[in-house]
Every structure is written in C-alpha cells, then in structure tokens.
Amino acid sequence: MSNWEILWSSRDVFWQGFGNTVTIFVISAIAAFLLGSLLVFMMEGARPRLKKPLRIFIDGMRMLPFLILAYLFYYGLPSLEIRLSAWQAGVSALILYHGAYFAEILRGSRVTLSSGQEEAATALGFSRPSMFIRIILPQLVLRTRGVMGNQLIILLKDTAFLVIITVRELTAAANSLSSTYFIPMEAFIVVIGFYWAISLMLEQSIRLLGRLGEKRGFSNA
Amino acid sequence: MPEYSEVSINNLSKSFDGTEVLRDVSLDVSRGEVVSILGSSGSGKSTLLRCINWLEVPDRGEIRINGERIGVREDSSKPMTRRELAKVRTQLGMVFQGFNLWPHLSVLKNVTEALICVQGLKKEEARERGMEFLQKVGMAEKADTYPCTLSGGQKQRVAIARALAMQPKVMLFDEPTSALDPELVGEVLSVMRDLSQEGYTMIIVTHEMDFARNVSDQVVFLDKGIIIEKSAPDVFFNNPGSERVRRFLELDKAS
C-alpha cells in the first residue's frame, strides 16, 4: 500500500481530529469575542475601580505565551483542587487568552469613535448596555475586522498547542498517524493543508464583512 | 397629539476649568413656544441647551420639564440614576450640530432604533412610525440607504426625524445648520419652520438671524454666561434695549 493509500484508509482519524479542532476553534472564538466585548464594556468607566485590574489582566495576557496559560489551567489548577479535563483546560485558556487580545483590539478602536454618536443615543434615552450592543460594538467590529481576522487565525493556530496537554485535535491526529504508520510527511502535509484551508475561509469571511462595511462607509481597515 | 409642555430654568450656573460659562441663568418656555438663543461664540448658549437634557451637569440651579425636575431626584436631592435620566430624556428631543447619525444603520433603522430599544415598540409599529416621520421631513425615499450616501442637509433632516419619532414634548436644536453648506441650510430650516407652525415647543441655538426673526416667539441673547436680553423678535431686532445686542446685530449685518 502506498503511503497515500494508508492515509486514506485512516481518514476517520483525520476527521475526528479536524472536527475537534473546528469545535474547539468555534467555541473559543465566539466565547473569546464575547469576553473581549464584555471587558471593553466594563472598561467604559461606570466603575472606574475596575479599569486598572482589567488593564493589568489584558497587558498580562499579552506578555505571556499561550501554552503557559494552558499549562496553568491543566497542570496548575489541580493544586487548588480544581481539576479540568484537557479539553476544558484548553478551551478555557483559549477563551481567557484571546478574550484579552480581542478586548485590546476593540478598545483601540473604541477610543477613536466619535462621542457625538453616544450623545445622540444618550439624549434618546438609551441605557448603557443597549447603546454598547446596538450602536458601539457593531461599529467597532466593522472597523477592526482586519485585525480581528488576524487574531482569529492566531487563535486557530493556538489550538494546535493543545496537543501538548494531550487534547486529541488535528495535529495530534497527524502525530499519531505518523508514528503508527511511519508516514510523517503525508500525514502532516494533509494536516497543514487543512489549517491553510480554514485560514483561507476565515480571510474570505473577513473580506465579505469588508463589503458590508464599505456599503456603510467604513473604508478598508 | 403629544402634549406640549413647558421648560423652566432657574438660576443655572456652570463653570468649566474655573471659567464661569453660565451665570445665574433663568428662563421660562411655555407650551408651544419657539425660543431662539443667540450670542457670540463662547457665550454659553450650547452649554445652556445641553443642561436642559442633562448632557451637561450644572453646578447650581434647577431645571424642570413640565414641572418635573431633571437630573436631581425631587425627594432626596441626590443625582438621578442613568435609568431615571433616560426616562425624563424621552420627553426631550435633541438635534446636534454634527447630526450624529449612526453610520452602520440604515436611515430608517436610525429612526426606529430608539423606538425599539428605548420605547419598546414592536418592529412593525416602529417601522410605521419611522416612515411617518421620515415622510414628514421629506426623507422617506431614502429609508433604506446609509448615512454615508447622504448630504449634510439630508442627514440633519433624518436626525430631526429620529428625535421627533420619540414624540418628545420639547425639541432642542444645537446649532442645527452651522455645519451645513449654505445651499443645504434652507431644507433644514424649512422643516423646522413647519414644526413651529404645528405647535411644537422648540428651543433653538442658532446663528440664523432671519430664521430667528421669522419663526421665534421669544429671542434670548446670551453674553458671557448672562442673559442680556429676552424679548419678542420685532423688539429684539428692531429696537433692542441693550447696547451689546445693538453691536451684535450691526456686526451681523456687516458680515
């Protein structure tokens, strides 16, 4: 059997790994975005006492490798009697880590949003959460779509780190196949192809978002 | 038909960075009255207007809308919560110099957003009311376009519709035509004239003298934070009491 035939016969291993990676990615991406938005909202200033700790948290995450956070959740938390499964630890770390990055990206755009729009909303009687969700956040997303897209690709790549804390995702599939059948090149080429394909799809989605933005006058980020 | 109510401003004072911008200002606006506030730059007229809906918080004095106090709780003299403020603000509509439309929403959505989120209208109801007021300002055709495609005058008319759709008791205009190219000023003033004839209570900060003369019931002149003159338009423009106003009118004629 040629190497490629071996690969094809074990395609369900790939699909499992691929499915797991995509699941982890989608859940983490959505939750991280929500967390980032929440962090930006909390930094808005109704409670100034929150601003400093949130700043420290965000800056902290930006100065750490992702894997250390995953290690902290998987290997470190049991010392505090919190035992997470590898999958739970990995996804939690992704959400917390990238939530901070999303917050930083959104916040950067937030400070340059014209305050007149907020005044109009306030004058009309909008509550702060309502104003943030309906008026401010959509604009932040449209304005930062390029950088957000990059961050999503980084999130995707970070899912591969989880192989080190024993999560059975896509890279783990390639690893196990290559050690079982001694076909490292073929296994990894396929897997790299998968990552590339998902990246291209993400970039295309961002481009579509860009068209939505241009219709409304949000020029290219 | 909404009820047209009165605004009562008493002894308002406000300072910014140590400079007194408003000094013990008092003003009463009755139902259906159109009041124009004139003055040179830095006279405090915008600040005065923005205090009415508490976008600026005065240092001293009180403001009542239809008898109800805004900004400070009647019983405890503590500042109002944002929620309480929001409730009172629904009685006031504001139109800004910079229009302040929301670019990511269509023209119609700009008008209906507050109806849905603040007044809790159902989508269909909001749509109907939105179209009604867009029709009123002559922008119904552009309902599904985006603000970035509109001219300044068109944007301001949408902004007026947005404020009107909430059916406020008082309309506040903060230099509504100052940011517009001269050719576009007319379409906005025309809408405002129609509103005045329908009996809306309007307080307008403006530089448009002809408009103030023709449309107002009362003209107020503010200089360095104090009301120098408060009179009917024909008195104000033809025979003002104060020297300061005379000079102001002459300068305006010269330019």
Add this chain to the structure above:
Amino acid sequence: MDSSAWGLLLQGAWTTAWISAVSIALGVVLGLIIALIRLARLPFIHQLLGTYISMARATPLVTLVLFIFLSGPTFGINLDRNVAAIMALTLNTTAFNAEIWRSAFNNFSNDQREAAMAVGMTPWTYFRRIMLPQTVITSLPNLVNEMSFLVKGSPAIAVIGIVDLTRVTNRISAVTYDPLPPILAAALLYMAIIGFLVWGQRIAERKANRLAM
C-alpha cells in the same frame, strides 16, 4: 521552590532564549531577502514565495516543528532536535517578516525615489543609501512585535522534547509534586523576556515616528 528547581528553570529559560535569538536573527535577514526577491517580481519565483508565505503564516508552530522533526528520517537525515526547532521557528517568522518588509517597501513614498532619479542616482545607490535605511527604521516596531510573537510561540518546541522554559516545569514538578510554583515562575520569566521586547518596541516606535514626515 528551592535552588535546584530555580537552576532548572533558568536552564530552561536559557534554552528558550538562545533558540529564539538564533531564529529571530535568521528570520529578520531571510525575511528581508525574500521581500527583496519579491520586489523583482520574477514570474515563477514570485508566486512560489507567495504560496510559501501564505502557508507558513497559516501553519501552527507545533505542527510545523513536528513535521520537520518527524520528516527528517524520510530524507535520511536524523535532525538534531534543536536544529529542527530553529528551522521551524525560522520558517515561520521569516514569512511574517517578509510581509512586514513588503509593507514597509510599499508604503515608502515615491517622491524620494523621483528626487533621487532626478539627481542622477542609480537605482541601487538609491536603494542602499536612501530607501533601505529608512525602511529598516519604519519596520522596526513591527519586526520587534514579531519577535515577541516568536517568543510567545517558542513553547511549541517542547512537543519534540526540548526542555524549554515551559517544559522544564514538568521536569520540576515531577520531582517536587508541586506544579503551580514552577509554572508561575516560568510565567514571570516569560513576562520579563517579552517585557524587554515590548520596551524595545516602544523605543523603536519613537525612532520610527521621528522619521515620519
């Protein structure tokens, strides 16, 4: 954590540091070379390099490290772990650097080139003495930013058994049965290294802004 644990930790930090440093140095230079080659727009090579850049930027470091290390034997080479790690990190960072250099070249105003031509400079002299020095300065903040990313991605090399600053915490906790302190200590050390790079980036930004006209 006692002194032997700290000793191990610092060894791990050193491993991370030197492998990162070598990869950074190679990556910056190779990125520049690739960007220059792409400027020339040679028909086949341009697309090939473009594909490489696109794929390398989309491939996770962990996957790349494993790929290179495990594929070695297929070509009859038994790669040293450290060499495989450096190769992977370099291939990755080179692609990002190539884009950074390209962006800097693109944003460089044509006016200066026209002035240089008018004065009679050859394209090579213009490039060497006018464009390149300024491009280096304007690229610096982004290049340093990419260096931070490399260090943040360096724990990927643990997957092929290199005892870097992250994996060393496993070693320590295998002995002490107390995983939390070494992980926290490693986190602090990473913050120090990356903090140093962030500080460098701020200085680079100041220099770059002074150049902006």
